[in-house]
Amino acid sequence: MKFLSSLLGFAAVAIPLQGAAAAELGPLDISGFIGVETRVFPFSSQFSGQAGNAEISLIVTPEFRYRTSDGKHQFSFIPYFRLDSRDDERTHFDIREAYWLYRGGSWEILTGFNRVFWGVTESNHLVNVINQVDLVEDLDGEDFLGQPMINFTTFQNWGQIDIYVLPGFRERTFPGSEGRLRAPIPVDTSSPVYSSDLGQKHVDVALRYSHYFGDLDIGVYYFWGTGRVPTLVPNQAGSALIPHYDIINQAGVDLQYTKDAWLFKFEGIIRGGQGGTFGAFVAGTEYTFFQVFGGNADIGVLAEYLHDGRDASAPATPFEDDIFAGMRLALNDIQDTSVLVGVIVDPSSSETFYTIEAERRLAQHYVIELRARFFTGADPGEALFAISRDDYVQLRLARYF
């Protein structure tokens, strides 16, 4: 009996204690969105096996965040799921983020899956090297697969240093045989080839310094590991492309000089390990006309030059010597309406790529987003010819919570 009462007494004490502990830990923060997305391709497909002229997708990506009351420990968990009506390769699940972040005084350490975006230009994102691109999501290289990492960061009055240790390589996603926006023969992602004996287990590393000096923002990094962009090599039967992943050394720099309404941007890389060592850069400018026509809207005008010096043994790029021109419209209204239109032209071949991105909030929780992409002027044998009949218009309605 005594044992039971002391047990009950203990339970009575334990419950409020547990309550106090829960209060200290703070609530779980849940956000994210559910979206319905449709893509319409006005032209019939070019290759056999490509299905239909329209597809519909369901996207679910809840975001869970949690921090201790002292703010020293932060946790993030963001799964991502897309169900696509047509392409089995587009139907996929990923963990975008799943990390624990610990904050010291002037340093922090992040362990787990995360996404890292560097860079300043709009037409191409050359310097991003930490994450694999989730290519089935979009062509623009802005959707990342979660990368396992240990990321140590320190803040000093002379700048920020990041050290990344990246165990576990993520393979690039590619549209399947039913999918549009692919090469004449589909990519077989089941048997990639690695130049390292360690294959997917190769541990990559990166070191980055970033800071700002007055109007100049600067980032410089070095990466050694498995390059995120594979070379696509046809198999013996010629029925599929096999991704070959190489060990690369890459140094990169991103700069932005911000002066009045002008932004001057530069991103450059030097890469060794895929054919001869080569350099590539994007350089450009953006000028904003504020409050145009006496209203509240801002119009930005963008121009960028893209150069890439790689040889034929490196993964192909459509941006060897191209010019990008674009315009950004922000209405600055309560719906945060924005439009970005752009065109990338290869002056030597007249290959042209048009893009339109627009979005607007419909009500407190709903956002509608339009994306349209058009490809013209590519002749057989040129980089964009395979997708020259894959112009599309995409509409997404998302409910945020």
Place this chain on the structure above:
Amino acid sequence: MKNSSRKLLSRLLLAGLFATLLAGGAYAGELEDKGFEIAARSDRSDRGFTDSVVDMKMILRNAHGQETTRTLALKTLEIPDEDVGDKSLIVFYTPADIYGTALLSYAKILDPDDQWLYLPALKRVKRISSVNKSGPFVGSEFAFEDFTSLELNKFTYKYIGEEVCGDFTCDVVERFPRYENSGYTKQIAWIDQTVFQLRKVDFYDRKGALLKTLKLEDYREYDGGYWRAQTLRMENHLTGKSTDLIYSDYAFKTGLQDNDFQKGVLRRVR
């Protein structure tokens, strides 16, 4: 005769004009000093707050009275030097699609601020042009300069009198932006004579017309003698639109450091 009397008259008039100008000039200097003193007393009543953290609700109302709401948090780090502006971090919570969007600003006195915008969907930090201070802040009737450009030395001042303002007597001071690219030619500020806080501001646009009126209400005194208005109401006389900022309780001296105001921490501010 006629001629000489006319000459005399014109000379007298001229002399009178000079005298008025001279006297006026001297008087204007006094008014400017007094205006500056009043503004400085108000500004200095806030010295030593070190840092502050506050949540706010922004209620945007169109001319038909339809409302939308945004919620955000504002963290401020005081930079004691009057020739350097404070550092601030704004994080948006709602609407849900912009949750985690953050704006980091290092205020300057006369130059454009240094500003970085964090876009959480891409996890991208963008240095942005801050030259346009007069545009609407996130679709509201507040311009960015309306709540960041409160540094004393951003304006020149002129005292124009005193007036009853609610339960207080206020000094009325004109202030003229010294920084470039302001959307205003002048502002008229009402500062009470009891606790020296700003009660009302009229904003005059580039054409010199009354554009907006800001009313600061529900002042509370926090530990250490720091006063904060809990409600800011901005009314646009041109469009009939208005925006209310409703502040929650402020927390002061929370231990924020310079390291909490780095572009590198924007990834983890929510």
